[in-house]
Amino acid sequence: MITKPKGCIDLNGLEAKKWKYVSKVIDSLMEKYNYNYIRTPIFESSEVFHRGVGETTDIVSKETYDFIDRGGRKMTLRPEGTAGVVRSFVENKMYGDPNQPVKLYYNGTMYRYERPQAGRDRELTQFGVEVLGSDDPLIDSEVISIPVNLFKLLGLNEVKVKINTLGDKESRNMYRDALIKYFKPHLKDLCEDCNSRFEKNPMRILDCKVDKDSDILKNAPKTIDYLNEDSKERFNKVKEYLSELEIDYEIDEKLVRGLDYYNHTVFEVEASVAGFGSNNVLAGGGRYNGLVELLDGPSTPGMGFALGMGRLIMALELEKIKLPIDDEVEVFVMYVSDTEKKYAASLVQMLRMYGFKVETEYTGRGLKGQFKQADRLNAKYLIILNDEDLSHDEIKIKDNKTKEENLVGIDYIMYYLDEMLSKEDDCCCDDDCDCGVDCHCHDDIEF
Numbered sequence: 001m002i003t004k005p006k007g008c009i010d011l012n013g014l015e016a017k018k019w020k021y022v023s024k025v026i027d028s029l030m031e032k033y034n035y036n037y038i039r040t041p042i043f044e045s046s047e048v049f050h051r052g053v054g055e056t057t058d059i060v061s062k063e064t065y066d067f068i069d070r071g072g073r074k075m076t077l078r079p080e081g082t083a084g085v086v087r088s089f090v091e092n093k094m095y096g097d098p099n100q101p102v103k104l105y106y107n108g109t110m111y112r113y114e115r116p117q118a119g120r121d122r123e124l125t126q127f128g129v130e131v132l133g134s135d136d137p138l139i140d141s142e143v144i145s146i147p148v149n150l151f152k153l154l155g156l157n158e159v160k161v162k163i164n165t166l167g168d169k170e171s172r173n174m175y176r177d178a179l180i181k182y183f184k185p186h187l188k189d190l191c192e193d194c195n196s197r198f199e200k201n202p203m204r205i206l207d208c209k210v211d212k213d214s215d216i217l218k219n220a221p222k223t224i225d226y227l228n229e230d231s232k233e234r235f236n237k238v239k240e241y242l243s244e245l246e247i248d249y250e251i252d253e254k255l256v257r258g259l260d261y262y263n264h265t266v267f268e269v270e271a272s273v274a275g276f277g278s279n280n281v282l283a284g285g286g287r288y289n290g291l292v293e294l295l296d297g298p299s300t301p302g303m304g305f306a307l308g309m310g311r312l313i314m315a316l317e318l319e320k321i322k323l324p325i326d327d328e329v330e331v332f333v334m335y336v337s338d339t340e341k342k343y344a345a346s347l348v349q350m351l352r353m354y355g356f357k358v359e360t361e362y363t364g365r366g367l368k369g370q371f372k373q374a375d376r377l378n379a380k381y382l383i384i385l386n387d388e389d390l391s392h393d394e395i396k397i398k399d400n401k402t403k404e405e406n407l408v409g410i411d412y413i414m415y416y417l418d419e420m421l422s423k424e425d426d427c428c429c430d431d432d433c434d435c436g437v438d439c440h441c442h443d444d445i446e447f
């Protein structure tokens with residue numbers, strides 16, 4: 001038997017319904033925030049990530065899926081979404097759009113060659129946002145509010161927001177010098193990777209997975225002590241806006257994030273529910289004011305975050321949150337004879353096009369088996385076709401809960417089902433309103 005690659009998942013059944021539900025909530029939330037959907041390629045020229053995310057990050061130095069295409073070009077499966085979105089922003093000259101800032105979101109698969117474990121996959125799905133063209137701290141707080149509000153909408157309670165700042169370029173340089181001074185005498189006690197990180201990018205030592213619990217890392221200098229006045233002032237503004245939005249947060253002075261492009265605000269949202277294990281960061285992001293320039297665009301500030309869909313679903317499961325997943329069909333159409341079956345085919349299509357969720361029989365079950373199948377599918381109404389009834393232009397409809405049966409004239413079937421399924425209960429419509437309520441008042445299908 002051929003099996004799926006290590007660290008990948010087959011999404012199906014109830015799990016797939018949960019992902020779809022969460023994705024719908026994301027789409028609707030993003031519409032309210034007025035962010036536009038963007039889809040960039042799953043693979044890009046390797047340079048996009050090597051330059052964008054940083055050569056010395058674990059993601060690029062150890063985890064990318066790199067390949068040479070048949071034309072001899074160096075390609076990489078995207079390990080994250082930000083660098084590709086920024087490449088697209090530059091290539092499509094979105095910086096020239098008068099409608100600034102450009103607010104984008106995505107929800108797609110990323111690839112990292114990691115050691116698979118709970119919450120750590122090789123193929124992962126991220127929902128993320130990127131805002132390009134505004135350095136306003138209000139944007140920092142808005143971006144942080146997105147995962148927080150998404151979790152609230154889904155009913156997740158046990159989450160913790162951690163924020164920090166890396167400061168501007170000057171502050172980062174002062175911090176870098178402090179790290180070099182601090183780590184130099186400890187190099188012999190750090191792992192081989194940390195020794196090479198020391199040469200190229202000492203900040204990356206702070207997110208080393210090997211040395212992460214050592215006292216050397218625990219006692220390392222903190223970013224906050226190396227901020228210049230502008231950076232402090234900016235961080236204060238972000239905190240003020242977060243308080244206005246009533247977002248509880250902790251300051252985590254050790255939070256630096258594992259990607260090179262960040263400056264100023266960085267943040268993570270952790271799941272604090274018992275049983276999550278160590279890969280409990282649901283969402284992470286920050287400001288990246290130099291990245292557009294690094295990828296050949298004009299100087300443009302950026303801020304974003306991404307969350308792991310798999311980890312989010314895991315948190316929902318651990319908090320025992322029952323999502324309102326629709327696992328009912330509204331109508332199950334049953335038949336026995338060939339003529340009834342032909343009638344069923346067109347009736348099912350008509351009902352579906354009108355807007356009902358409809359199933360029928362496809363495997364040759366007799367009536368008894370069809371009743372059982374309708375129950376398995378939680379069908380609310382059964383249409384039991386019968387040649388005799390059809391010859392009088394009538395159809396038998398049974399309420400599968402009360403077991404009440406009625407013969408309904410063929411021409412009235414839609415009205416009948418509409419009424420019985422209370423489709424119009426919430427409807428405020430008169431003939432030409434556009435309230436958007438999911439009713440059938442404005443449907444214009446002839447039957």
Ligand code: HAM
Pocket residue numbers: 079080081082112114119120121122124126128129130259281282283284285286287288303304305306307308309310311
């Ligand atoms: P990241 O921290 O690398 O940031 O990933 C964001 C989230 O993706 C993590 O918090 C986690 O939930 C999920 N994730 C990462 N790796 C895995 C994995 N191997 N398996 C399962 N889930 C995973 C970024 O990717 C940045 N691009 C975020 C960002 C956007 N910063 C600014 N804009």
